[in-house]
Amino acid sequence: MAEDDLIARRTASEMSCAGATVRVGGRKLAIEDVVAIACARAGVTLNDDTAWRDHIERGAAFLRARLDAGATVYGVNTGYGDACVVSVPPELVEALPLQLTRYHGCGMGRLLDPAETRAVIAARLNSLAYGYSGVRVVLLERLADLINFDVLPRIPAEGSVGASGDLTPLSYVAAALVGEREVAFDGRVLEAAAVWNELGREPLRLAPKEGLALMNGTAVMTGLACLAFVRAAQLTRLAARLTALCTVALDGRAAHFDATIFEVKPHAGQAQAAAWIRDDLAGREDTAGQRLQDRYSIRCAPHVIGVAQDALSWVRRDIENELNSANDNPLVDVDGERVLHGGNFYGGHIAFAMDALKTAVANLADLMDRQFALIVDDKFNNGLPRNLSGASVARAPICHGFKAVQISSSAWTAEALKLTMPASVFSRSTEAHNQDKVSMGTIAARDCLRVLELTEQVAAAHTLAAVQAARLRLSVTPAASLTTPLAAFVDQVGALSPFVGEDRPLERDLRALTQCIADGALVGACAPGAYDETVR
Template sequence: MKDTVQNQAADTVIIGNRHLSIEDVVDAADGRRPVRLSPDDSFRERIARGGAYLERLLANNGTVYGVNTGYGESCTVTVPADLVQELPLHLTRYHGCGLGRHLDEPATRAVLVTRLNSLAQGYSGVRVALLEQIEHLLVNDALPLIPEEGSVGASGDLTPLSYVAAALVGERELRYRGAVRPTAEVLAELDIAPLKLKPKEGLAIMNGTSVMTALACQAWSRADYLSRLTTRITALASMAMQGNRGHFDPRLFAAKPHAGQAEAADWIFTDLPEDTDDGVMRLQDRYSIRCAPHVIGVLRDALPWMRRDIENELNSANDNPLIDPDAGWVLHGGHFYGGHIAFVMDAMKTAVANLADLLDRQVALMVDSKFNHGLPQNLSGATAERAMINHGFKAVQIGASAWTAEALKLTMPASVFSRSTECHNQDKVSMGTIAARDCLRVLELSEQVAAAALLAANQGLALRLKTGELAAEALPAPVLAFHQQVSALSALVTEDRPLEADLRATLAAMRAKTWALYA
C-alpha cells in the first residue's frame, strides 16, 4: 500500500513546499501527469496565515498597495473601506482587453500550473480557497480562454492573467471538452462555486510573470530536444555525403573544452560508422557539417543557465506587494518584472535560429550534385531513364529556405523594445511575454526546417544503403533503428509525390519526442 501511494505521488505534480522543474510544468501541460495541491498541513496553514494577516492589517487601518489603494500610477488614491471588496473584480474586468490568437491547451495548462506554484510560495496574501479554485480548473481540464497579446511583461502578465482571474470568479469563457463555453455555465455543471475575490487576490493572480514563464518552460523543452535531433540529423547528413568522422574526434574537442560543444561532437562521433579510410571522404567537409558541434554546442552550453533562470522564476513569488505573515512585514517591490525570462527567450531564439540555418545549409548541400559527393541531383531516387522528370527534394529545399529566413527574421530581441506605459508608472518594462512568444515561433519554424533536413538526410542515407556504398551492418544500432523509424514515416522518394503529409508526420513525431536521442 505504501509503495502504491509513493508511485501515485511520483506520477503527480505536487504544488506546495517543493521545487518545480521545467519537466514538471511540461508534463502537466501535455497531460502526462495530473496536478494537485500538497495536502501538507504546514503548507496550507502558512497560506491561510497570509490571508488572515492581511485582513488584520486592513482592520487596523493599514495601507497596502492594490488592496486599499488604486493600481499603478493611482497608488496615491485611497480606496474607501466600503469599496475595498469591489476593487479586485474591477482590476480583473478592465484588463479584459487581450487580442490575437488564444493560447493553446498545453500552454494554458502551463500558465495555470506556473501561477499556482508562484502563489503557493506563501508571500501573496491569498486564501487556500483561491489555490484550490485553480486546482479545480486543472483537475477538470477547464481552461481559461487566454489571448496571447497584451502584456508588456511588467507589471507582470496583467492582461493575459486577468483571464485566469475571470475564470475563478465565473466570468468570460473556458475551453471545456473540446468546446468554448461561458465560464459560469461550466462551473455550474462541475458544481464549483465561483470565487469571491478577497482584497489582494485579484492583484495576486494577475501581477506576475506566469505566462512568460510557462511559455519559457515549453520553449526550453523543445529547444533541448531540437538540439539533440539536429545532432542526429548532422550524423545522417555526414554519412549521406560520405563525410569525415575525424571532424568529431574527442581528442580534437579536448583542445577547446566547451562542454556542450564537446557533447554534440561526441554524439555525432558515436553515431558515425568507423572510418574505412578508403580514399572516398574529403579531407575537410564544408562548415555546415564540420562545424556543426560548434553551432549546436552554443545552445547545449546555454541550456543549463537558461534552466536555472527559468526555474528560479518558476519557483518565485513574483507579485507585488509581498507579505510575510510570520515575520509581520509587507514590502513593495518589482518582482513582476520579467527581465530574466525576456533575456533567456531572446538568447534562446537566436541559438535556435542558428540550428535552422545550419540544417538549411546541410539540405542545400545534400540536394546539389556539385556538393553532395555523388548523390543524385535533388536526392531523387528515380531510375536513370526517369530521372529527367523527377525532382525529389527540390521543393522541400525551397521550403526549408523559406522557413529558415522567417526564423532568422524573428531573432530581433524583444527585451530592448521597452515602452513606457500606464502614465509612465510602468516606464521600463521587460517585454518578456513577447520574447517568449517569438521564441516559440522561431522553434516552430526551426522544427519545420529540421523535419525537412531529417527526411532529406534519411533519403540520402537510404540511397547510399541501396547502392551498397554503405552497409547497414556498419551503422551503430541506435542509428540504424532511427533510420528505419523515420523511413516508416516517409518511404524512399523514387517517383515524385507530395511530401506535406510526410513532413507533418515527422513534425508530429518530433514534437511528441518519439525518438530517444542520446542519454
C-alpha cells in the same frame, strides 16, 4: 452535481493523466513538472502538510488584519499602478479585485493552445503557493481544479509588456475563477459560471489582493518558456543525429568529431554534441579517398549545436528560478509581519533567456538548412542523384525529388532568423509612465515559440532529405553502411514517410514529422525528462 459524481469526475480527470500528479506547495518544481502538466500527462495536488497550509492562510489573515488596522496596502485599498495615490473607500475594497480582472479583459491575437494554457496555470499556481502573496488556500485549490478538470481559460496571446507581469493575459485566468468570460471544457466553449455549476462549485469570490496576486506575475512568459525549453533541447539532440546521418550520406569523415578536438576547447555543450555524433558514427572508418575536410556545416556542427546545448544550462537555471519565485507585488511576509512593495513582477530574466534561446535555435535551423543544401546538390553531395531524386533512369528527366522542399526549408529558415531581433530591448513606457521600464518577456517567449515552430519544420524537411540521402548512399556506394542507431532512426522515419521514388506531394509527411519532432518522439533521447546532465 452530487458529491459522489464530483469525486468520480475528479478521479476520471486524474486517471486521464495516467495517475501521475505533481505536488505543489513547499517544494520546487522543475521544467519537466510543468511540461507534464501542460501535456496532460499529470494532474496537480496541493501539499497536505499542515504547516504549509497554515502558512498560506496566515498570510491572507495578516493582510486582512492590516486592513482592519487602517494600514494602506497597494492594490488592496489603493488604486492600481499610477493610481496608487488614490485611496479606495473601505466599502469598495471588496469590489476592487473584480474590477481589476474586468478592465484588463482586452487581450488580442491568437488564443493560447491547451498545453500553453495549462503551463500558464501551473506556473501561476506554483508562484502563489510559495506563500508570499497573501492568498487563501481555496484560491490555490481552484487553480488546481482548472488543471485537474481541464477547465481552460481562453487566453489571448497578445497584450502583455512583461511588467507589471502578464496582467492582461492572466486576467483571463482570474476571470475564469470568478465565473466570467469563456472557457474550454469537455470539448465545448462555455461561460465559466456554467462550468463551475456543472462541477458543483460556486464561482470564487476574490478576497482583497487576490485579483492582483493572480494577475501581477510572470506566469505566462514562464509557462511558455518551460515549453520552449523542452522543444529546444529536443532540436539540439536531433541536429546532432542529423549531422551524423549527413556525414554518412555525404561519405564524410568521422574524424572531425574526435574527442581530443573537443577536449582542447572545453565547452561542455560542444563536447556533448560531438559525443552524440561520435556515438552515432561508432565504428565508421575514414578512407584515403575521402575529402580531407568536410564543409563547415558538417565539420563545425558540434560548435554550432554546442552553443545551444550550453545555453540550455543557464536558461534552465533562470526559468526554474522564476518558476519557483514569488513574483507579484506587494509581497506579504507573514513571519516578519511586513508588507513589501517591490518589483518581482519584472520578467527580465525570462525575456533575456528567451531572446538568447531563440537565437541559438535559429542557428540550428540555419545549420540544418545548410546541410540540406549540401546533400541535395549534386555538385557537393559526392555522387548522389540531383535533388536526391529516387526516380528510375527513364523517369529522372522529369522528377525533381527534394528541390521544392529545400526551397521551403530556406524560407522557413529565413523567417526564423528574421525573428531573432531581441524583444527585451524594446521596452515601452506605459500606464502614465508608472510602468516606464518593462521586460517584454512574454513577447520574447512567444517569439521563441514561433522560431521553434519554424525550426521544427526545417528539421522535418532535413530529416526526410537526410534519410533519403542515406538510403541513396547505400545504393550507390556498396561499402557504405549505417550504424545501429542510425539504421533504427532511418526505419523510424521510413515508417512515417516512405522512400521518395517518383515525385509526390510531401506536405502530409512533413506535417506528421513536424508534429513528431515537437512531441519529442523522433529521437528517444529527446523525450521530456531524458536530457543529458549538461543541460541541468
